[in-house]
Amino acid sequence: MENEEKEKLLNLAEEKKYRQLKEALLEINEVDIASFMEELDSEKTVIVFRMLPKALATDVFAELPAESQSHIINSITDKELSEIVEDLYVDDAVDMLEELPATVVRRVLKNTTPDTRKLINQFLNYPENSAGSIMTAEYVGLKKNMTVEQSFAYIRHHGVDSETIYTCYVMDEKRHLEGVVTVKELLMNAYETRLETIMDTHVIKVTTTEDQEAVADMMNRYGLLCIPVVDSEDRLVGIITVDDVMEVMEEEATEDFEKMAAMLPSEKPYLKTSVFQLAKNRIPWLLILMLSSTITGAILVKYETAFAAVPLLVSFIPMLMDTGGNSGSQSSTMVIRGMALGEIEPSDVLKVLWKEIRVGFMVGFVLAVVNFIRLMIQYPGNTMICVTVVISMFATVVAAKTIGCTLPIGAKVLKLDPAIMASPMITTIVDAVSLMVYFNLACHLLDMAA
């Protein structure tokens, strides 16, 4: 929705032209209505919400942020509330309940039918980030002796409540999953065809305890619109749809970004996370890395006499440290992302290492040459210092690439998250290596005692 359009709606609300506002709202999408309602004060939010037709109101409700939902729940009657909750898809209702304050949750659960309540509670009990926690229980379940015509009749009758009707699951009496049939296949076959002759019995499925990231990978790999979730006894309990999986993919990528920048992952969007929570997520790794970099400091102390004799040596420390850190981060980022996408396996370690060493030689050579030219111009006559810096630079880049590509793979082998072996950690390690090489070289080439 354009900002202009939103402005117009806000003006209508401001001037209390509710009839015109209602007409305008009916023309637009529920996502846009929700985005418009977020701009309203809490009193107007409820007024606008009440003017929407019931079905649309539920759709809009699912799109609102937790605060607005909570405010609406507190302002409407129990009857209105129960209608909304019953109309929400179970996974949307679960999402909502996870974010609302406990008193509001109690009121919501009080106003649902026992069936819905049971479903919601069941979902709330699955471990966080598991397939069970993101699945929905609304799917089309068919029997194998049904015909295409009977299936259509069943879908027509039961389908409106199902989040996706395009993939139907065939179960026996004990709800064991026997096959899968898409509406496309139903449409392409004659009305009298029995499902057992057209259903695909090789169903790709996941269990309730499967990690959501694995589910996303699977749906991605096989290009599925939805995937069935079964319990430990292979009984169908729910499905996961592609839109939930897209959210999971974004969340997982965000988590990797955060971890790779030395933060604990956060639950909420940045602007909704409290300052205290942000600080809490950031302090642990900063502390660890701060204390680790005292090792690098200790190395500097050890070579005190070297830079006391040739103070110019100190001025190249930032360049060596930064370039080493950056070169290492490049390699570790490529490897971490490659492993997250399943493009790189731990068994590829030698292939990766051989590649990075060659890249390190090329990159190191170019940087060394550029540096040598610059240094010879800037400090003519100090040839041996220039040679020291240039060789250290080359060695730093090659070492950084080697360390940067092996540590994330090592972490994976040890069942740790490779993302912790990203830029900050690699930088700290490479810094120490780089300065050791630099001052050792300086001592030898410039004929000094350490």
Added chain:
Amino acid sequence: MENEEKEKLLNLAEEKKYRQLKEALLEINEVDIASFMEELDSEKTVIVFRMLPKALATDVFAELPAESQSHIINSITDKELSEIVEDLYVDDAVDMLEELPATVVRRVLKNTTPDTRKLINQFLNYPENSAGSIMTAEYVGLKKNMTVEQSFAYIRHHGVDSETIYTCYVMDEKRHLEGVVTVKELLMNAYETRLETIMDTHVIKVTTTEDQEAVADMMNRYGLLCIPVVDSEDRLVGIITVDDVMEVMEEEATEDFEKMAAMLPSEKPYLKTSVFQLAKNRIPWLLILMLSSTITGAILVKYETAFAAVPLLVSFIPMLMDTGGNSGSQSSTMVIRGMALGEIEPSDVLKVLWKEIRVGFMVGFVLAVVNFIRLMIQYPGNTMICVTVVISMFATVVAAKTIGCTLPIGAKVLKLDPAIMASPMITTIVDAVSLMVYFNLACHLLDMAA
């Protein structure tokens, strides 16, 4: 597919038990067959490919990497080739052609019907990463005076070739998009209902030149399974399906990871990118950052006398630089990712800044206290040096958070990619600031002349 299972298939191929192999292959998914075929040598690849039923062979072909496709194309007859190309969905065919060597492309295009060739050429001409380049032309197009029954008949007749049939588009004679109707809606309405009474006329659509990232955002926001693509005169030319968009999302996240680690984005997966290409992507930013960090070096030279007088000062440089860089990267990563997801807008700059300053104070305080305790134990008696280090640490963290959150937003305002203001760039800038503060403080507190 389990490795075990793959092993079994490979053994069958090895022992030339092709009958058993074929039976086993018919039981599994096309994605898994392709993954199995990647392990075979090129001769066996063709043998296995030929034993697959025609429809399955095309599906498997679409999943194979470019090298295997190219090898198969070179080994099969023109008739076999033309059958495959005609059966592929146009967007898969385009994907394939973009990666094959020119001679192979010519052979492929020679063996397609003029219609398919025209379609493919049309797609190949849309700018890279545009909606046009990822769309497919196979969709279900209906007319508004058709009934539900007629629509089903049309879908049954034309639908098999359409990549997704679940969302149907209603067009006038000039192919202008008039509305959209889902198969779910068709199923829920009586057979004699006319489409114009049930179709949704507020179609969410994109133009051919729209950036693919914007398309992904849009489908994500509105939770669409597919989105129509129109040309500049609002005529329907294709659709983009959710599985293509999931690929786009992964690509875009990968690109951000690469840019944020100071690399030019690469086109291919890591293991398929040449060493030379990898080096070429990494050198430019390393050079820029290497030369920028000489500024930090120059600052060190300026304060030469300070660390000549108190050599211990040098040993805290790595800790200050690393902590500053890490603190700044944390902030910039949060802001860059927040903007990529549309959670943070440039207009939120003051909100973000106020948040980061408070976080900076909290984090800086904790790090300073821990540091103070450590230093007082390690260097008893050097109180003023400890105070200098601790105040510098606090100032560095606050400055790093401030710089880290404002620069990416600034880049966005200047229409630059915020991702370039990530860890490496922020680190270089914060390093210089941090050392300036440190040595200035040292000169004042320790009563030295700069």
